[in-house]
Amino acid sequence: MRFLIIIPAHNEEDHLSFTLDSLQQQNCKDFKVVVVNDGSTDRTAEVIRKYMDHDPRFETVNLQKSAHQPGSKVVNAFKNGLQTQNIDDFDVICKFDADIILPENYLKTIEKAFQDNPEYGLVGGLLYVEKEGNWGYEGNSNKHHVRGPMKAYRKECFIQMGGLRETLGWDNIDSILLENLGWKEIVLPGLQVKLIKVKGSDYTVRESEYYGRYFYFLGLNRLLAYIASSKEAMKSKSVSFFFQIVKSYEACRTKKLELKISKEEQKTINNQRWKALKKKWLRM
Template sequence: MQKFVLITPARNEAVYIEQTIQSVIKQTILPEKWIIVSDGSTDGTDEIVRQYQARYSFIELLRRKSSEKRNFASKVYAFKDGEGRVAGVEHDFIGNLDADLTFAPFYYEKVLEKFIANPRLGIAGGEVFDFYDNKAHKRYSSYNSVAGGVQFFRRSCFEEVGGYIPISFGNEDAIAEITARMKGWETRSFTELKVLHHRRTGTEGRSILKARFKQGRIEYMLGYHPLFHIARAMQRLWEEPFVLGSLVRTCGFFWTCLQRPKRKVPEKFVKFLRQEEFKKLIALLGGNLGK
């Protein structure tokens, strides 16, 4: 079976969401259900989705009241509301889809083929490029890391890892894929499947430098070893904003390190993550970090 469902948490995505909807409705294999969860949108997002909901039976708008106190867990709560709406829908795969992405009509057909070819594949997705200034900018990422906005799960894997965990600092996608590998599943992004993200990663509602500082903080909270963090920061020196972005990211990491907040992930998670990092550091000696 190749039945799948999609969930899209969206907050004030009127500028981008119609492009994403167009990408989905043109797919060669359509989802059984696509829940678009509007998380308190006030910019016309709901109206755009309603227009397509009236024409496509698999699209459903779910309006969620936005909490006054918002943090990075809010997106996960919105996703979980969507989960509740697909619980009774027959499916073998479940995908998270951000509301600012576009991709080719054969995208989901090809992703499903990857799962059929590999029974141990738990999470998959395409390679995401940030599209701005009329150019597609390649992200620095590992082959076994799937961007959260396109994470597509085998249902049994999704259930085994417990889905997305709501944590205030975010990065629920990284926690899900690391947990999946810890439980013996494979995770993989496929470079032949190109996805365009129509803004810079992590800049939603904030400046690029604030985003880089936050990314450094997240790496500490996930349990990154300081040496691995430094190695990654050095590799990203030529990622915009050049040099400064990596320095700010490192400041975020060590500023959080000095504060020593309690991590929300279990010790066994950190231990597994650092084992993976050690292997990548060895690969770095051969110039292959992230490959």
């Protein structure tokens, strides 16, 4: 199987070489890497050039500087990279971050998983972060969800679900849509991916505003959004946090901000959320 790997990168001069080195060291050699230099003002372009000069599998796309918004910016960069390639030449479409270190068997293991399981649509490993000199599981998401920094889609699945959505919540929307189409999302816990930089450290949006916007752009109806907000408030042990999230969500509704999902997809997402809640309640 041939891999197309697209890596959005904005001011990643300190991290990008670790990611690209780990790709060059892969057991699987049949891949192309497109690094999308998203308006970097540091030496990111120079780092990319060093790999391009010595390895024809590496290419780059240069974009003008854009506002850093969670979700939409990174998917916009990804799409710009994707447009430069003929998707028919590849079997697996990957969206990787510019600050991860992949184990040398990452692509080979993903390839085998796809070959042995035709129902697999999205496959990835688990994220690990460094804590006091040791690498440990990040733990910010359930172990059955492939995180945004290391997505690998079977091409047919990627096309059927309409690619990635340029919006906050894109890396949860994809999971729901592909599952609705009959594909499976699979996490391989043996694949431990090191995350160099803490996610969200360069976002300028307040946490409560982030959650409100996230629930809105995910397409959640009001009741589900309020339930999700209450869960986040309980985690923070703050009643005011609930009202702040709701205020952000309602502000988006009032402004009627454009969703990047269709009405039918929105219905699918809400139905899936209800099923998950009912399953959890019955277990309780």
